[in-house]
Amino acid sequence: MEKTLPAGSTEAQTDGVLRIDDLRVFFTKGGFLDKVTVVKAVDGVSLRVRRGEILALVGESGSGKTTLGKAAIGLTRPTSGAVYLTDDGEENVGTAKGGQWKRMRKKLQIIFQDPFSSIDPNMRVYDALRIPLMAQGIKSKEEIHAKIEDVMKRVGLRSQIVNNYVFQLSGGQRQRIGIARVLLFDPVLVVADEPVSMLDASLKGDILHIIGNESKANKVAFLFITHDMAVAKVVADRIAVMYLGKIAEIGPAESVILEPLHPYTKAMLQASPVIDPSVKDEIIKVNIIGELAQSTSHPTGCKFHPRCPYAMDVCKQKEPLLQEVKPGHFVACWLY
Amino acid sequence: MTALLEAKGLKVYYSSPRGDIRAVEDVNLEVGEHEIVGLAGESGSGKSTLALGMMRLITTPGRVTGGEVNFEGRNILTIPNEEFRKDYRWSKMAMVFQGSMNGFTPVFTVGDQIDEVMKIHGREGGKTAVRKLLEMVDLDESIGRRYPHELSGGQKQRAFIAMALALEPKMLFADEPTTALDVITQVNIVNLLKRLRREMGISILLITHDLALLSELVDTAYIMYSGRIVEQGPSKIMFTNPKHPYTQGLLAATPTLRSTTIQGIPGFMPDLANPLNMCSFSPRCPYVMDRCKTERPELKRTDGEDVACWLY
Numbered sequence: 001m002e003k004t005l006p007a008g009s010t011e012a013q014t015d016g017v018l019r020i021d022d023l024r025v026f027f028t029k030g031g032f033l034d035k036v037t038v039v040k041a042v043d044g045v046s047l048r049v050r051r052g053e054i055l056a057l058v059g060e061s062g063s064g065k066t067t068l069g070k071a072a073i074g075l076t077r078p079t080s081g082a083v084y085l086t087d088d089g090e091e092n093v094g095t096a097k098g099g100q101w102k103r104m105r106k107k108l109q110i111i112f113q114d115p116f117s118s119i120d121p122n123m124r125v126y127d128a129l130r131i132p133l134m135a136q137g138i139k140s141k142e143e144i145h146a147k148i149e150d151v152m153k154r155v156g157l158r159s160q161i162v163n164n165y166v167f168q169l170s171g172g173q174r175q176r177i178g179i180a181r182v183l184l185f186d187p188v189l190v191v192a193d194e195p196v197s198m199l200d201a202s203l204k205g206d207i208l209h210i211i212g213n214e215s216k217a218n219k220v221a222f223l224f225i226t227h228d229m230a231v232a233k234v235v236a237d238r239i240a241v242m243y244l245g246k247i248a249e250i251g252p253a254e255s256v257i258l259e260p261l262h263p264y265t266k267a268m269l270q271a272s273p274v275i276d277p278s279v280k281d282e283i284i285k286v287n288i289i290g291e292l293a294q295s296t297s298h299p300t301g302c303k304f305h306p307r308c309p310y311a312m313d314v315c316k317q318k319e320p321l322l323q324e325v326k327p328g329h330f331v332a333c334w335l336y
Numbered sequence: 337m338t339a340l341l342e343a344k345g346l347k348v349y350y351s352s353p354r355g356d357i358r359a360v361e362d363v364n365l366e367v368g369e370h371e372i373v374g375l376a377g378e379s380g381s382g383k384s385t386l387a388l389g390m391m392r393l394i395t396t397p398g399r400v401t402g403g404e405v406n407f408e409g410r411n412i413l414t415i416p417n418e419e420f421r422k423d424y425r426w427s428k429m430a431m432v433f434q435g436s437m438n439g440f441t442p443v444f445t446v447g448d449q450i451d452e453v454m455k456i457h458g459r460e461g462g463k464t465a466v467r468k469l470l471e472m473v474d475l476d477e478s479i480g481r482r483y484p485h486e487l488s489g490g491q492k493q494r495a496f497i498a499m500a501l502a503l504e505p506k507m508l509f510a511d512e513p514t515t516a517l518d519v520i521t522q523v524n525i526v527n528l529l530k531r532l533r534r535e536m537g538i539s540i541l542l543i544t545h546d547l548a549l550l551s552e553l554v555d556t557a558y559i560m561y562s563g564r565i566v567e568q569g570p571s572k573i574m575f576t577n578p579k580h581p582y583t584q585g586l587l588a589a590t591p592t593l594r595s596t597t598i599q600g601i602p603g604f605m606p607d608l609a610n611p612l613n614m615c616s617f618s619p620r621c622p623y624v625m626d627r628c629k630t631e632r633p634e635l636k637r638t639d640g641e642d643v644a645c646w647l648y
Contacts, residue, residue, distance in 0.1 A: 060518040061489070170604065171379075200378040201545060201589040205600035227518055230548075230591035234598055257593060271523040273548035274592045277571040280372075280553055283527045291490045291521050 016086050017188045017221050018049040018072060018093075023081035025067050040298065041067035043245035044081075049189060051087065052219035054211065056236035056253070058226055058268070064245040065225045069191040072223055073108035074101070087188045106136060109182035113194040115174035121167035125177060128166055133184055151180040154218075155210055172203035179210055189221045190214075196231060208235045229272045233257045238328075241265045244303040247322060251329030261331040263287065263308050302334065310335060339366040340539050341390065341429070341507055345403035348382075348389045352397065354609045359385040361563040361611075362403070367507065372533055372540045374554035374571065376547055376586070380605055382563040383543050387509055390541070391431060392420060407507070427457060430500035434512035437492035440484035446495045447480025453502045469498040472536075473528055490521035494528065501532070508532070511543045526553055547590045551575040559583045562605050562616040569641025579643045581621045615646065623647060 267288035348360035454461035603620035
């Protein structure tokens with residue numbers, strides 16, 4: 001298989017915190033009285049995340065964005081390729097063990113989508129924050145107090161709330177606690193897996209604001225996983241569009257939204273609703289064939305070609321590589 | 337436009353140890369023939385309860401405590417259960433929910449399940465009828481021979497819409513029909529709903545929290561807050577010139593490709609167990625005045641819309 005170019009390679013050499021090299025994560029299913037199928041969840045992804053940047057991973061369900069996020073912080077082992085934490089030297093996330101792994105884990109954190117199932121509702125907020133600190137060997141009461149007070153302030157919650165039980169909190173407050181928990185350890189990189197998709201409109205803005213603020217003020221990098229282009233536009237510095245385990249396009253957020261290159265990105269943008277009552281009687285046209293590809297089917301050549309309205313012969317035969325079309329803006333498509 | 341379905345002064349309360357939770361309080365809502373009406377609000381605003389109330393699907397601890405729901409001029413809340421089941425539910429008013437694609441039983445094919453609905457309701461059913469229904473929702477007839485787990489989320493949601501349409505209802509309730517779906521699938525469902533209205537003349541009540549989606553689909557929009565309608569009007573007016581501060585806040589909070597930032601609405605919805613003699617949005621409102629805290633505004637006609645706000 002051909003090697004894809006490391007995305008963002010021109011400028012990402014300096015001050016990167018995470019480097020993903022030709023990462024592949026495959027799962028197998030079936031096997032008992034059934035043929036074995038290989039799901040190529042992530043299939044040859046290379047990218048770098050810079051210190052304090054918000055990189056949005058956008059794609060449909062099944063595009064591999066969550067698997068990539070998990071592999072980035074060592075929750076899923078790579079099938080091949082590697083993930084390196086590069087904030088201070090270079091350490092392989094996928095093979096780290098024992099004390100080294102425990103130390104790295106503090107720097108690599110994750111926020112989950114559903115704040116109702118990711119935090120034990122029968123715990124007091126204080127304990128939900130204290131226990132992870134103790135697990136990492138912080139025992140002094142003063143230090144724990146100070147840490148908790150600091151993160152509560154950073155997520156915009158009154159510190160009295162620590163005495164409440166988690167079940168007494170609203171969804172927005174719980175998600176803030178979810179963020180507070182990861183900030184306890186001054187992480188270098190946080191994977192935020194659809195952190196606002198379960199929240200009401202009135203709360204989304206606040207959560208995105210907290211994330212934006214942490215990235216700017218405290219230089220926390222975020223791998224922000226979302227299926228919503230509009231959310232990506234609002235929050236991200238760069239956007240990577242994934243399709244069937246590969247990066248189809250990656251570049252500065254403005255550039256990807258305003259001047260998209262890949263036909264798949266264009267279709268996703270056409271399909272994203274805007275507030276516009278004038279189109280209410282029109283059929284909205286989206287330039288794409290069919291719906292949602294299966295990650296068990298592996299078309300030859302460009303994986304997008306069966307759904308692409310511009311597919312040419314070359315697309316069926318050869319896989320396109322990511323190439324830089326505009327400064328920092330890469331696309332894997334034979335049209336360019 | 338004559339109203340096909342109309343809620344008049346509808347009240348739905350849930351019993352709780354703290355007293356009645358007034359989830360729907362004195363709501364009027366109309367859906368005309370061939371009309372697509374949208375109902376939006378945050379979680380807990382009462383929008384789903386209102387829809388359930390209009391479909392006569394409220395179960396304990398909830399109960400309808402007042403008002404009426406008229407369908408083609410007849411109050412369906414007073415119709416005997418058996419008659420309602422036979423003559424109204426599904427055959428005149430059908431529904432599609434957010435998770436309804438998981439409502440298929442996994443052990444029968446999709447086609448058999450659609451066929452069964454028709455047969456149970458005394459229609460002829462059969463393969464041709466099933467094929468026609470699947471065609472209507474842009475699905476190939478081979479889908480009918482498959483089991484639910486073999487379909488993608490979007491295909492299942494469409495098959496479910498086909499099942500909802502099996503008895504040719506005049507009215508379709510769609511509660512967050514696209515929420516769990518990807519954007520491209522979502523747009524296809526939206527287009528499908530538009531086509532159903534255009535080709536079959538079906539009326540639709542769409543319940544969603546996504547104002548962008550709503551703005552691109554509905555003729556008339558209702559915005560609900562803490563059990564009451566706070567703004568209602570033609571979507572062309574509401575989404576170009578929103579009046580209620582809550583509607584304005586929701587629009588500013590909705591991320592779209594045109595937004596550069598989005599703003600939250602600070603504060604929480606009031607406790608619905610305590611009826612307030614004030615504007616329930618006033619604790620969160622940036623334009624709050626003294627009057628807002630002592631008197632509750634009623635809906636008032638303003639620039640082609642109805643708004644419940646003392647600013648107008």
